[in-house]
Amino acid sequence: xxxxxxxxxxxPYFMPLLLRGAIMTVTVxxxxxxxxxxxxxxxxxxxxxPLRMLHGLASAYIEILRGTPALAQLFVIYFGLPDIxxxxxxxxxxxxxxxxxxSAYLAEIYRAGIEAIHKGxxxxxLSLGMTPTRAMQYIILPQALRMMLPPITNFSIILLKDTxxxxxxxxxxxxxxxxxxxxxxxxxxxxxxxxxxIYLCMTIPMARVVAVLERNRQAWQ
Amino acid sequence: MFxxxxxxxxxxxxxxxxxxxxxxxxxxxxxxxxxxxxxVGLLVALLRTSANALVRAIxxxxxxxxRGMPALVILYIVYFVPPQIAPGVKWxxxxxxxxxxxxxxxxxGAILAEIFRSGIExLHHGxxxxxLSLGMTPAKAMAYIILPQAMRIVLPxxANYSIGLLKDTxxxxxxxAPELMLRAKDLASSxxxxxxxxxxxxxxxxxxxxxxxxxxxxxxxxxxxxx
Amino acid sequence: MPGKxxxxxxxxxxxxxxIRDLHKSFGDLEVLSGIDVDVRRGEKLCIIGPSGSGxxxxxxxxxxxxxxxxxxxxxxxxxxxxxxxxxxxxxxxxHELAKERQEIGFVFQRFNxxxxxxxxQNVTIAPRKVLGKPVDEAEAEGKAxxxxxxxxxxxxxxxxxxxGGQQQRVAIARVLAMxxxxxxxxxxxxxLDPELVGEVLxxxxxxxxxxxxxxxxxxxxxxxxxxADRVIFMDEGKIVEDGPPAAxxxxxxxxxxxxxxxxxxxx
Numbered sequence: 001x002x003x004x005x006x007x008x009x010x011x012p013y014f015m016p017l018l019l020r021g022a023i024m025t026v027t028v029x030x031x032x033x034x035x036x037x038x039x040x041x042x043x044x045x046x047x048x049x050p051l052r053m054l055h056g057l058a059s060a061y062i063e064i065l066r067g068t069p070a071l072a073q074l075f076v077i078y079f080g081l082p083d084i085x086x087x088x089x090x091x092x093x094x095x096x097x098x099x100x101x102x103s104a105y106l107a108e109i110y111r112a113g114i115e116a117i118h119k120g121x122x123x124x125x126l127s128l129g130m131t132p133t134r135a136m137q138y139i140i141l142p143q144a145l146r147m148m149l150p151p152i153t154n155f156s157i158i159l160l161k162d163t164x165x166x167x168x169x170x171x172x173x174x175x176x177x178x179x180x181x182x183x184x185x186x187x188x189x190x191x192x193x194x195x196x197x198i199y200l201c202m203t204i205p206m207a208r209v210v211a212v213l214e215r216n217r218q219a220w221q
Numbered sequence: 222m223f224x225x226x227x228x229x230x231x232x233x234x235x236x237x238x239x240x241x242x243x244x245x246x247x248x249x250x251x252x253x254x255x256x257x258x259x260x261v262g263l264l265v266a267l268l269r270t271s272a273n274a275l276v277r278a279i280x281x282x283x284x285x286x287x288r289g290m291p292a293l294v295i296l297y298i299v300y301f302v303p304p305q306i307a308p309g310v311k312w313x314x315x316x317x318x319x320x321x322x323x324x325x326x327x328x329x330g331a332i333l334a335e336i337f338r339s340g341i342e343x344l345h346h347g348x349x350x351x352x353l354s355l356g357m358t359p360a361k362a363m364a365y366i367i368l369p370q371a372m373r374i375v376l377p378x379x380a381n382y383s384i385g386l387l388k389d390t391x392x393x394x395x396x397x398a399p400e401l402m403l404r405a406k407d408l409a410s411s412x413x414x415x416x417x418x419x420x421x422x423x424x425x426x427x428x429x430x431x432x433x434x435x436x437x438x439x440x441x442x443x444x445x446x447x448x
Numbered sequence: 449m450p451g452k453x454x455x456x457x458x459x460x461x462x463x464x465x466x467i468r469d470l471h472k473s474f475g476d477l478e479v480l481s482g483i484d485v486d487v488r489r490g491e492k493l494c495i496i497g498p499s500g501s502g503x504x505x506x507x508x509x510x511x512x513x514x515x516x517x518x519x520x521x522x523x524x525x526x527x528x529x530x531x532x533x534x535x536x537x538x539x540x541x542x543h544e545l546a547k548e549r550q551e552i553g554f555v556f557q558r559f560n561x562x563x564x565x566x567x568x569q570n571v572t573i574a575p576r577k578v579l580g581k582p583v584d585e586a587e588a589e590g591k592a593x594x595x596x597x598x599x600x601x602x603x604x605x606x607x608x609x610x611x612g613g614q615q616q617r618v619a620i621a622r623v624l625a626m627x628x629x630x631x632x633x634x635x636x637x638x639x640l641d642p643e644l645v646g647e648v649l650x651x652x653x654x655x656x657x658x659x660x661x662x663x664x665x666x667x668x669x670x671x672x673x674x675x676a677d678r679v680i681f682m683d684e685g686k687i688v689e690d691g692p693p694a695a696x697x698x699x700x701x702x703x704x705x706x707x708x709x710x711x712x713x714x715x
Contacts, residue, residue: 345560347556347558347560348560348562350513350556350560351554351556351560351561351562351619352562353513353542353545353546353549354511354513354549354552354553354554354556355549355550355573355574355578355622355623355626356546356547356549356550356551356574356578356579356626357546357574357577357578358542358543358546359541359542359543359546360543361546361577361578365573365577366562366573369564370562370563370564373564
């Protein structure tokens with residue numbers, strides 16, 4: 001049977017399963033992103049602390065998490081937590097694992113965003129009589145947030161693709177279903193191409209958004 | 222948690238040599254993929270800037286598609302699909318090592334193509350105009366003026382990519398490529414001490430990637446002029 | 449070279465640069481609306497006019513950094529930038545244009561020095577890689593050119609260590625090293641701090657005394673008054689006035705020219 005005939009035949013069987021996986025993919029990505037955004041902010045603030053100890057801890061945290069594969073971190077969390085008595089669901093472990101991994105990257109994005117604001121901005125704000133807090137609130141943070149939007153969106157695309165890894169901890173996302181379908185039907189080409197297509201449908205629009213955000217950021221600078 | 226120390230005291234002597242051995246597999250895999258990815262990336266970047274619209278479109282398609290899906294999917298396709306659709310053809314049944322290199326290079330080539338392209342475009346177009354005004358052909362302008370400067374611009378992102386590549390080799394364990402993560406998985410299941418084994422593996426990855434990270438940062442600070 | 453070239457007999461009085469009916473549009477916007485100019489050998493032509501008048505575009509058309517929408521340009525009797533295919537004219541590619549551009553020197557407003565090369569390397573790269581000169585010869589001539597613009601002692605410096613005025617002088621030396629027939633200056637001093645303008649104008653004045661053919665787009669009216677053999681005032685893509693500097697700068701015929709000049713000198 002030809003490629004297209006098989007595809008036509010199996011499509012109604014494959015797609016619902018893969019789409020269920022896609023929903024899980026998005027769930028894990030969103031959950032991990034939220035965790036990464038919050039945790040990353042904490043880490044970034046710690047790193048900016050004048051206390052050497054806190055700065056050191058935050059730096060070490062970032063270096064280690066960025067210097068080791070996400071897969072290794074997932075394994076450590078998924079297999080390690082039961083050792084101390086916590087038995088997380090696969091999905092929870094996935095979100096925690098990718099979230100912690102992401103927090104390291106986000107901490108760096110936060111730092112770069114704030115440092116990118118020209119020192120003259122702070123000086124201008126302060127000489128207008130604003131307190132440092134007000135300066136941060138009205139001048140620095142709004143600009144910093146706009147600067148950070150493209151890298152954060154970029155990171156989200158990477159995070160979305162990294163969810164494919166959590167199939168190894170049995171989280172039922174796209175690749176999990178894909179692998180099972182292939183084991184069952186041996187139609188690896190059809191299944192993986194469909195899976196690839198689903199990822200592309202998610203990442204390509206996001207990449208467009210990044211391009212638009214980048215252009216706005218350039219113009220606005 | 223404290224039995225970690227005991228676990229290591231018992232097993233480190235047995236585990237470490239095996240895992241360090243596997244590290245060489247990781248490094249080999251990363252190195253070869255990097256070379257292939259750079260070659261692919263350069264080629265695609267040049268195609269991307271071609272005058273021919275069809276060539277450009279093909280390059281753009283490749284970049285969008287290869288970047289838009291997880292490396293894992295590409296690895297699966299390269300490893301599992303050829304033997305299944307052409308079972309008679311021997312050379313298509315790639316070893317996991319070869320499939321890993323090709324898969325990572327396909328993914329990396331797309332990433333690098335974009336890095337190279339923005340490196341070339343980041344140059345002020347006045348540079349190209351000055352070169353052409355002096356009577357250089359576009360080829361000479363590219364060789365003596367554009368590419369030398371572009372090289373300097375792309376060095377930091379390429380260095381960053383190489384660190385990411387090193388970590389991505391771990392994913393190749395999922396197609397059973399002979400590297401560190403695969404060895405760790407085997408060891409974890411045979412020793413029933415997954416956490417200890419994976420922590421050790423993570424530490425080894427860190428030992429491999431940290432020098433690269435330091436090098437990348439050093440390169441970034443050494444570039445004196447920012448254009 | 450592929451294609452036929454439309455050649456005119458080269459008599460010593462024939463214009464070095466001839467432009468006929470030049471039009472250039474960017475999309476819907478017509479920036480040059482029919483330019484006709486002749487520049488004789490050794491003539492210094494200054495082009496003045498308000499922003500948007502098309503003077504930079506005109507200059508960039510001469511060395512085909514912009515491709516004209518219609519019209520023709522001859523240098524030393526040879527049609528440049530196009531080849532005749534049957535009875536149509538076709539623009540040359542950058543690859544084919546390279547040879548023609550060797551004879552035209554272009555000095556940019558923003559210098560465009562090559563930052564990865566020293567001053568001397570900037571000056572010698574084209575003679576070496578385009579004209580094929582051996583390194584020793586190119587470097588000797590290069591150093592001489594840098595001396596000429598007053599920067600012989602800076603030959604080993606990278607552009608980032610040079611002031612704007614110094615960079616522009618290196619850019620001029622770079623052009624001189626190719627021994628062009630025609631030199632084009634695109635607002636060579638506009639991007640410079642006021643105190644650095646003088647050193648560049650000094651170099652340009654000296655070049656003017658050497659019998660070179662120069663077309664200078666500039667805002668420096670004083671310079672035009674002293675150095676130009678001829679001044680052209682452009683506005684909205686057309687040549688409004690064309691004559692000797694004394695006539696134009698002090699006694700312009702057209703109201704627009706006078707308005708522009710009074711605006712400039714008011715600063």
